[in-house]
Amino acid sequence: MVSRVMVGSDETRLVVVRGNSASGKSSVAAGIRDRFGRGLALVGQDNLRRVVLRERDVPGGRNIGLIDTVARYALEAGYHVVVEGILYADRYGDMLARLAADHRGVTRCYYLDVPIEETLRRHASKGDAEYLAQVNEHHLREWYREGDLLPDGLETVIGADSSLDDMVERILYESGLARLSAMDA
Numbered sequence: 613m614v615s616r617v618m619v620g621s622d623e624t625r626l627v628v629v630r631g632n633s634a635s636g637k638s639s640v641a642a643g644i645r646d647r648f649g650r651g652l653a654l655v656g657q658d659n660l661r662r663v664v665l666r667e668r669d670v671p672g673g674r675n676i677g678l679i680d681t682v683a684r685y686a687l688e689a690g691y692h693v694v695v696e697g698i699l700y701a702d703r704y705g706d707m708l709a710r711l712a713a714d715h716r717g718v719t720r721c722y723y724l725d726v727p728i729e730e731t732l733r734r735h736a737s738k739g740d741a742e743y744l745a746q747v748n749e750h751h752l753r754e755w756y757r758e759g760d761l762l763p764d765g766l767e768t769v770i771g772a773d774s775s776l777d778d779m780v781e782r783i784l785y786e787s788g789l790a791r792l793s794a795m796d797a
Contacts, residue, residue, distance in 0.1 A: 620687035624717040625787045629696040631724030634735040641696035643780035649794030653686035657697020680707045701760050720787045721767040730772045
């Protein structure tokens, strides 16, 4: 049995935003942070995995522990935390479930459920030509996992019919962040 190390406080909030590539995860996380202000740490899978470690997304990858460590550190320091990424359930699910169970405050997990055709449309609308040249339809179809939910009903599913503003508002409200104040500058 893994020993539990409780993290954060009754006042901290932990939000996990998962979904396939081009489902809107990064935009939602950035929107939450922009609306909330200082005192909210954004723990992005792509940044830690691709930029910090320059690691491929593989089972047992070292980025899994790094995401967990960074989220726990920020919670212990009194920050609210948004963890966002594709975060495949079979690779990241155990870590995310432990993190959620160990967090003393309110934890909310969301899965952005966007069909593959909408994923392709959203991807094509991105303005980053270099990224579009590196990531194409073949990649998106290869990476896509329909209904890749965490076990035990840990997540709330948000469909493709929700606007970015609606998703941000919903998460701010359901997590309790909407009722809290940002840190002073």
